Amino acid sequence: MNIEQARFNMIEQQIRPWEVLDQDVLNLLAIVKRENFVPAAYRNIAFADLEIPLPGGERMLSPKVEARVLQELAIHKGETVLEIGAGSGYMAALLAHRGRSVTTVEISPELADFAKQNLAANGVTNVEVITGDGALGWDQGAPYDVICVSGGLPVMPQEFLEQLKIGGRIAAFVGAAPIMKAQIITRVDEKQFRVSDVFETLVAPLKNAVHPSQFKF
Template sequence: MNIEQARFNMIEQQIRPWEVLDQDVLNLLSIVKRENFVPAAYRNIAFADLEVPLPGGQRMLSPKVEARVLQELAVHKGETVLEIGAGSGYMAALLAHRGRSVKTVEISPELADFAKQNLAANGVANAEVINGDGALGWPDDGPYDVICVSGGLPVMPQEFLEQLKVGGRIAAFVGTAPVMKAQIITRVDEKQFRVSDIFETLVSPLKNAVHPSAFKF
């Protein structure tokens, strides 16, 4: 397989038509080598328009979804980022190239190790992988400028909102099957949040994600 041709085709045929037009984001997809973050057995489909399988039954988000989320978050160089769901470490690597530092929380020990190895092998020094349960965020080091939830949330827990700085953004996939909404939630001030629906999709929920039935009124 011609790796560079496959990468070019991914960007031009999948990602750009999905309204990802930020040239810095498109350039970053050439800098951070996606094929280095997929399991060796699936290297030949690293650029396909699908969710590549990961150890433990997990999956990477599709390339166009990753790129669109990255564009909409608009991470700046001085910003601190929290990611929930490290997976292979690829999204953390993309975020780390744009932000000051990334903490990415992964509940699966096997995947946490996989992400750590991938980030180290690709020279990403400003991303830290934490093996833990991030279903309610990771308040220890907050608040954060950016929170990226790389898994589904049936509802948005209040805890995530409280871990966001004023002016900060959360990217999350909110709702349940058959349709979930990719949302950008911006903290306007101490009490107000602005929610923008970006696109509809369907992704697997985070393990231990809060469900609506868990709320008591």
């Protein structure tokens, strides 16, 4: 396989048509080598338009979803980022190239180790991988400029909102099957938040994610 041709095709045929037009984001996708973050058995489909299996039954988000989220978050160089769901470390690497530092929280010790190894091997030094349950965010280090939730949330917990700086943004996949909404939530002030629906998708929920109350009155 011609890796550079496959990478070019991924960017031009999958990602750009999905309204990812920020040239800095497109350039970053050429710099951060996606194939170095997928399990070796799946390296030949690293650039395919699908979710790649990870250890423990988890999956990487598809390239176009990762790229669109990265674009919509519009991270600046001095910003601190929290990611929930490290996975392979690839999204954390993308976030780290745009922000000042990234804290990524992964509930699976196996995946946390996988992410640490991948980040170290690719020279990404401004990411801290923490093994823990981020279903309610991660208040150590809060408030953050940016929170990126790399898994589904049936509902948005209040804790995430409280861990965001004024002017900060959350990217999250909110709702349940068959259709979830990729949202950017911006903290306007102490009490107000602006919600933008960016696209519809379907991703697996975070482990221990908060679910809507089932009580009926």
